[in-house]
Amino acid sequence: MSRKLYELAAxxxxxxxxxxxxxxxxxxxxxxxxxxxxxxxxxxxDAIAFSGQGKVPVLVDGARTIHDSEIIAEYLEATYPNEPAxxxxxAARAIxxxxxxxTEDVLHPLVAxxxxxxxxxxxxxxxxxxxxxxxxxxxxxxxEDINAQRxxxxxxxxxxxxxxxxxxxxQPFIAGTAPAYADHIIxxxxxxxxxxSATPLLGEEPIIAAWMSAVLECYGL
Amino acid sequence: MSRKLYELAAxxxxxxxxxxxxxxxxxxxxxxxxxxxxxxxxxxxDAIAFSGQGKVPVLVDGARTIHDSEIIAEYLEATYPNEPAxxxxxAARAIxxxxxxxTEDVLHPLVAxxxxxxxxxxxxxxxxxxxxxxxxxxxxxxxEDINAQRxxxxxxxxxxxxxxxxxxxxQPFIAGTAPAYADHIIxxxxxxxxxxSATPLLGEEPIIAAWMSAVLECYGL
Numbered sequence: 290m291s292r293k294l295y296e297l298a299a300x301x302x303x304x305x306x307x308x309x310x311x312x313x314x315x316x317x318x319x320x321x322x323x324x325x326x327x328x329x330x331x332x333x334x335d336a337i338a339f340s341g342q343g344k345v346p347v348l349v350d351g352a353r354t355i356h357d358s359e360i361i362a363e364y365l366e367a368t369y370p371n372e373p374a375x376x377x378x379x380a381a382r383a384i385x386x387x388x389x390x391x392t393e394d395v396l397h398p399l400v401a402x403x404x405x406x407x408x409x410x411x412x413x414x415x416x417x418x419x420x421x422x423x424x425x426x427x428x429x430x431x432x433e434d435i436n437a438q439r440x441x442x443x444x445x446x447x448x449x450x451x452x453x454x455x456x457x458x459x460q461p462f463i464a465g466t467a468p469a470y471a472d473h474i475i476x477x478x479x480x481x482x483x484x485x486s487a488t489p490l491l492g493e494e495p496i497i498a499a500w501m502s503a504v505l506e507c508y509g510l
Numbered sequence: 511m512s513r514k515l516y517e518l519a520a521x522x523x524x525x526x527x528x529x530x531x532x533x534x535x536x537x538x539x540x541x542x543x544x545x546x547x548x549x550x551x552x553x554x555x556d557a558i559a560f561s562g563q564g565k566v567p568v569l570v571d572g573a574r575t576i577h578d579s580e581i582i583a584e585y586l587e588a589t590y591p592n593e594p595a596x597x598x599x600x601a602a603r604a605i606x607x608x609x610x611x612x613t614e615d616v617l618h619p620l621v622a623x624x625x626x627x628x629x630x631x632x633x634x635x636x637x638x639x640x641x642x643x644x645x646x647x648x649x650x651x652x653x654e655d656i657n658a659q660r661x662x663x664x665x666x667x668x669x670x671x672x673x674x675x676x677x678x679x680x681q682p683f684i685a686g687t688a689p690a691y692a693d694h695i696i697x698x699x700x701x702x703x704x705x706x707s708a709t710p711l712l713g714e715e716p717i718i719a720a721w722m723s724a725v726l727e728c729y730g731l
Contacts, residue, residue: 377601383686384605390676391612455611465604 292317295337295347298328299411299485306408306484308397309358311477313346316362316470318508320372324348331416359389362470375470385471388463391452392474399449400482402442406432407487446482446490450497457496461503468504476504513538516558516568519549520632520706527629527705529618530579532698534567537583537691539729541593545569552637580610583691596691606692609684612673613695620667621703622649627657628708667703667711671718678717682724689725697725 294317297307305314305326317324329336329345340347340356347356348364355364366375376382405424409432412420425431435442453475456463463471479501482490491498515538518528526535526547538545550557550566561568561577568577569585576585587596597603626645630653633641646652656663674696677684684692700722703711712719 378599379687380598380685380690381601381605383681384602384609384684384692386680387612387673387677387684387692388605388608391608391673394672394676451615452608452612455615456608459607459611460604463605463608464601466600469601471605471608 291349291351292322292324293327293349294324295327295329295340295345295349297345298330298413299408300413301411302328304411304484306481307345308400308477308481310346311480312358312470312473313348313361314510315468315473315476315504315508316358316365316375317348318510319375319469319473320365320369322365322369322372330413331419373467373469375473377464377469381464381469381471385469385474388471389474392478395449396475396478399442399446400478401428402435403439403446403490404482404485406436406439408485410487411485443488443490447494450494454494454496457500462500468507472500472504476501512570512572513543513545514548514570515545516548516550516561516566516570518566519551519634520629521634522632523549525632525705527702528566529621529698529702531567532701533579533691533694534569534582535731536689536694536697536725536729537579537586537596538569539731540596540690540694541586541590543586543590543593551634552640594688594690596694598685598690602685602690602692606690606695609692610695613699616670617696617699620663620670621699623656623663624660624667624711625703625706627653627660629706631708632706664709664711668714671715675715675717678721683721689728693721693725697722 294310294313296305296310296314298305305328327336334343337343337345337347337356340354342356344356346358346361347354348361350364350368353364355361362375376385405428409417409420421432428435460466462468463475468476479491479497483501491501515531515534517526517531517535519526526549555564558564558566558568558577561575563577565577567579567582568575569582571585571589574585576582583596597606626649630638630641630645642653649656681687683689684696689697700712700718704722712722
């Protein structure tokens with residue numbers, strides 16, 4: 290297939306857990322575009338060196354190589370205008386940026402505090418030293434210390450999800466009656482959590498869990 | 511004038527501080543609609559009894575009486591379609607609901623923890639007993655106890671504003687190149703804070719302060 294997506298994988302190459310890769314997976318599904326997944330590990334920098342940088346998602350679309358989930362979304366919207374819109378009009382696109390900021394500034398740290406230790410366990414052995422070193426430096430504590438705070442982190446996630454819960458009580462998707470990129474962004478963060486957590490998350494969040502199922506079902510995933 | 515807006519006022523009737531009233535004030539300005547302000551205090555239930563309930567904003571537009579800022583916004587959008595749109599398309603309107611949930615679930619409590627004691631000082635004497643009683647019951651502590659936590663509350667507001675800061679680093683308004691109802695909602699919460707706080711807020715938030723000035727300037731306020 291001429292369309293390939295390099296996606297972050299655990300030791301189990303079917304465990305594709307990156308929140309940013311999930312945004313791109315849903316955006317491709319939204320645009321009805323098929324692709325082949327190339328599982329990629331943190332330390333396989335050589336495998337994506339052709340993209341000019343060292344992070345996934347990397348999308349190869351025929352002769353084009355695009356990296357960074359946001360740039361990929363813009364590329365897909367511009368290149369496939371006859372498929373369903375990711376952003377609708379300019380105002381919806383602008384307000385989606387607030388959803389993105391909230392997701393990255395608030396939701397990602399809340400999720401990371403819970404699942405970083407679980408991800409560490411599931412990683413390919415070659416990735417473990419890099420992951421421990423980079424994450425412990427970013428968080429200023431050991432992975433074991435992060436794990437010790439799991440009960441507080443789980444409570445903090447529940448509290449932090451209030452704006453999502455409130456929105457989904459009023460309407461089926463963030464973008465209204467059907468999912469769009471605003472949904473993809475938040476879904477990516479929670480799919481990262483659900484796929485990697487050693488304990489069930491969202492078990493007491495029926496509205497959010499139902500929305501995640503509905504997003505996947507919309508795209509036949 | 512046949513258009514009147516009942517707005518929450520302090521002892522000084524020019525101190526109009528309700529976040530919900532500010533949403534309506536900006537929505538009216540956005541729609542180029544003039545109106546007369548009727549200052550109203552918490553305990554003047556009789557003065558708005560004609561609206562069938564006891565809270566402001568209450569808008570009287572000719573023969574119509576409308577209450578609740580969200581219903582007023584919908585009314586203005588439907589009644590004045592030839593004026594600039596508050597919501598643009600249905601997707602923007604849906605995603606604006608996430609902004610509303612975040613503002614009410616996260617930002618309002620962060621602001622309240624700082625300014626409730628300052629508002630108490632500024633209220634009309636007739637309102638003080640009602641305000642103390644209702645707020646102390648809601649917060650489970652005295653106004654004096656809330657005030658004692660002001661330093662922590664101020665730090666929490668700074669942290670909580672991250673998604674707004676991130677959005678405004680990327681674009682001039684929440685809704686893109688011009689303000690719309692998504693801006694009005696967040697502006698209302700921060701205007702409530704700025705107008706009532708006994709200490710300067712947002713002094714170290716140049717991006718947010720500039721956005722607030724730009725919103726007012728757009729509407730000639």
